Each structure stands twice: as structure tokens, then as C-alpha cells.
Amino acid sequence: MLLYYNKEGALQTIMVKKIPEEIQKIYKKIKDGGFEAYLVGGGVRNLIMEIPVIDWDLATNATPEKIQKLFSSSFYNNDFGTVGVPSEKLGDIEITTFRTEHGYSDRRRPDKVEWGKTIEEDLSRRDFTINAIALSMDPDLSKYELVDPFGGKKDIDKRKIRAVGDPKERFKEDALRLMRAVRLATQLGFEIEEKTGREIQNDASLIQDISGERIRDELLKILQSGDPAKGIILLKDLGLLKYILPELLKGVGMSQERPGRHHTTDVFTHNLLSLKFCPSKVPIVRLAALLHDVGKPQAEGKDKDGLVTFYNHEVKGARIAYEICDRLRFSKKETERIVSLIRWHMFSVNENLTDAGVRRFIRRIGVENVADMMDLRIGDRLGGGTQTAESWRLKKFKERVAGELAPKPFSLNDLAIDGNDIMQELNLSPGPRIGEMLKTLFEEVDEDLSKNNKAYLLKRIHELTE
Numbered sequence: 001m002l003l004y005y006n007k008e009g010a011l012q013t014i015m016v017k018k019i020p021e022e023i024q025k026i027y028k029k030i031k032d033g034g035f036e037a038y039l040v041g042g043g044v045r046n047l048i049m050e051i052p053v054i055d056w057d058l059a060t061n062a063t064p065e066k067i068q069k070l071f072s073s074s075f076y077n078n079d080f081g082t083v084g085v086p087s088e089k090l091g092d093i094e095i096t097t098f099r100t101e102h103g104y105s106d107r108r109r110p111d112k113v114e115w116g117k118t119i120e121e122d123l124s125r126r127d128f129t130i131n132a133i134a135l136s137m138d139p140d141l142s143k144y145e146l147v148d149p150f151g152g153k154k155d156i157d158k159r160k161i162r163a164v165g166d167p168k169e170r171f172k173e174d175a176l177r178l179m180r181a182v183r184l185a186t187q188l189g190f191e192i193e194e195k196t197g198r199e200i201q202n203d204a205s206l207i208q209d210i211s212g213e214r215i216r217d218e219l220l221k222i223l224q225s226g227d228p229a230k231g232i233i234l235l236k237d238l239g240l241l242k243y244i245l246p247e248l249l250k251g252v253g254m255s256q257e258r259p260g261r262h263h264t265t266d267v268f269t270h271n272l273l274s275l276k277f278c279p280s281k282v283p284i285v286r287l288a289a290l291l292h293d294v295g296k297p298q299a300e301g302k303d304k305d306g307l308v309t310f311y312n313h314e315v316k317g318a319r320i321a322y323e324i325c326d327r328l329r330f331s332k333k334e335t336e337r338i339v340s341l342i343r344w345h346m347f348s349v350n351e352n353l354t355d356a357g358v359r360r361f362i363r364r365i366g367v368e369n370v371a372d373m374m375d376l377r378i379g380d381r382l383g384g385g386t387q388t389a390e391s392w393r394l395k396k397f398k399e400r401v402a403g404e405l406a407p408k409p410f411s412l413n414d415l416a417i418d419g420n421d422i423m424q425e426l427n428l429s430p431g432p433r434i435g436e437m438l439k440t441l442f443e444e445v446d447e448d449l450s451k452n453n454k455a456y457l458l459k460r461i462h463e464l465t466e
Helices: 021-032 042-049 064-070 119-123 152-158 167-173 177-188 194-209 212-223 228-237 267-277 283-291 313-327 332-343 355-365 367-383 392-405 419-426 432-447 454-465
Strands: 002-005 011-014 037-040 057-060 082-085 093-097 099-102 112-115 134-137 144-147
Touching (some): 021 093, 064 093, 177 212, 228 283, 313 332
Antiparallel strands (some): 002 011, 037 057, 082 093, 099 112, 134 144
């Protein structure tokens, strides 16, 4: 544990005992080699906050070549001075040479990197003060010292996200920092400092220079946080959402009110609340909840009484979601999952639904997506103003799905006969007629599983040819 006094004279602590032994060994090896070494970045921030450290990063005045001489298993395949040291328990540990950066013509990477001379110089290039803190240790690991030239510890205490130096420069260097500020504020429960927030608004359009992949990754981290709805609100208020998910903003101010219906908010707020109340912790499912009614602005209409309608909004929403997933470079599997949840989220839970209807629901969305769809429905209900997460009909429907019908709904492969049986029985050659007969038999058996026996089905195929 590190004890020290801050500028206000208050005693502070850092739980340095939480530094893994493997990190301490790497650190000590660099120091024993005659070089400076520091723990830096989010790892130090999380130690101060006494929350789990995800990534352990080190900075040193040793060049990449010298670092590699110290660690024979290390690898170096970039132009930014970062050497990776494999760790079985902790993943790759990054060790980066002090550096300075110059020019950011692509709003992403520096045009020129030069080795720096001091840790203070290295910290000055970082994004936010809470990430621009270094921790040094004596070779025997008995003494510890914070290097905090930009007041990051003070901002942690105040729960503020503040850009290092002039925010006008920081966001133009790497425009993804615009989203990263929102992500950190959302993950940590911090507020964005006023001057930093104002510059995010001024530079919001620069996010268009960032690739879909990088935006997607930050968005998913926001959605995975403890308060994803706060993150989306921040993106909107800071002017970023109109460049990231402009389709959502079309629902702002669009009323959904109809007599006897529970919806009282506009479409955008409903989508936002559905995300907030969606019980799933999976960011992909949370994104589907956020986008589930994104098709309503396109589907808006009026009925004969002049009341608003959104017929087939789930179909239009699925198409829009596909375009969003393509723009943000989601994988094919992720895209299919999001699109399927949105396309079929209007499923019926009517108590009179037949067993065959339940099986069709399962086949339609896929067994692997059933639990996600239930979570989306709960978010949709609560986000629409309903006080209970599940109606009695939804509870009954979930029980039916969770029973014998899932995880393997009746499928065409479960028929007691196949195409070969039909061809042999009727002395037919392969052709589309065989598939049509199988489909007819399947639809009949799906309504009454007791008919799925070979004798009955062979008799039926003769009847179908009469």
C-alpha cells in the first residue's frame, strides 16, 4: 500500500499490493537492466480507484531493441515503440518506450514518433489526466512514488474526465478520443469537465474521420457499462450521436401516444429506456434493444381516426439495423443476431397460440436467440412505461418455450420419412416435387406431432398424389 499526501494535505492510499507478481517481475527486470520503468495509464488509475485492472502497461526509457534483449519471448511489430511480452495469466503486457508524437493528418495515428527523454514528456501526449499518471517503484519494490504532472489523481477524486493540456489539440490528434471521453465517463461514473466537454461539441464532426471498426468497439464498451443509457445521452448531448447513429435521432419528438396504449414518450426516448431496462448484459443485445424501434420514423402513418400507426416498423427497422451494422463493420454473425432480434421483436404471446406457433417462433429467431429476445421484450415493456417486467402471458409463453420445445424445436429433419423414402415409395426421380411434398408433410405434422410416424406419412404421400 502506498501512502502519501496530496496537494491539499490529505492522506491518500494506493493498493499497490494488488500489482500481480508477474508484473512486478517484469518491472524489476527492466530496472535491473539499468533503465527507468513506470506503470502507466488505466492500470494506475484503477489501482487508485481500487477497482480491477484490465490492462497492465509499462513505460521505459529503454528502446524497443533493448527491451527485447531483456525479454527473449517478446515481440515488436509496430512503429510506436510498443513491445509485447506474453503472459499466460495476464495476456500480452505492453512495454512502451518514452515517446513524443507529431502530426495527426488522419486523426488517428501520429505522422512522426520520436523517442522521449522523460516520463513527464511521455505522459504529456496521453488523452486524459486520469490516464496520464505513472507509478514508479524502487528495484526492491519497497518504495513507491506517483508521477502526476497533470493532476490526474485530483480529477479522479473529483470524478472528472479532463483532457491533458489543451483539449483543442487532444481531439484533433485522435478523434476517437471524442468517444473515449464518453466511454470513460460512462464506465467510471464520472462527469466530463466543462472545457473538455465544450471542445468535444466543437470537434464532434471529426468523428467522421474514424473508421467504423474503432467507433463500433467504443460503442460496445459504452453499451457494456453499468449505465449504457447515460452513455447514449452523453453522445447525443455532445453532438456525436448524429454522426454515429443518426437513424436514432429521427425518433426525437415523434409521438407514439394512442388511447389505451401505454406509450407516453417519443420514439427516441422509448428506445433509450428500452436499453436502460433491458436485463441482458451482452452489448450486442443491448444494441438491439436500443435500435429495436428505429424503423418507426419510416413506418409512421395515420389510421382512419387520424391516430399514429407504425405498421411493419420491425421490418423497416431490421433493414436499417443491417445498414448500421454494415457501416460499423459488425461481423456477419453479430449482424444476423441484431437484425433477427429487431425483425421479430413484435412476436405474439397470445395464450391461444398453438404449440406449432411456438415452435415456429423458435425456428424463426433461432434457439440461441430465445433468451435474448425475452430480454429485449422486457426492456421494450419497461421502456414503454409498463410497471411490470413480464405480463402473465409473457411468463406463460416463456414457460412453454423453456419446456420441451426448446432447445430443439421440431424441424424438417425430424420427420419420420425423408426424400429417399418418398422416391422409393412412389418410384419418383429427384426433383422439386419431392421438396414440396416434404414441406406439406412437415406443416401438417408440426400442428400435430402424433402424426409423425412412418406408416401414416407414407399413406399421406399417396393421398397427395391422387
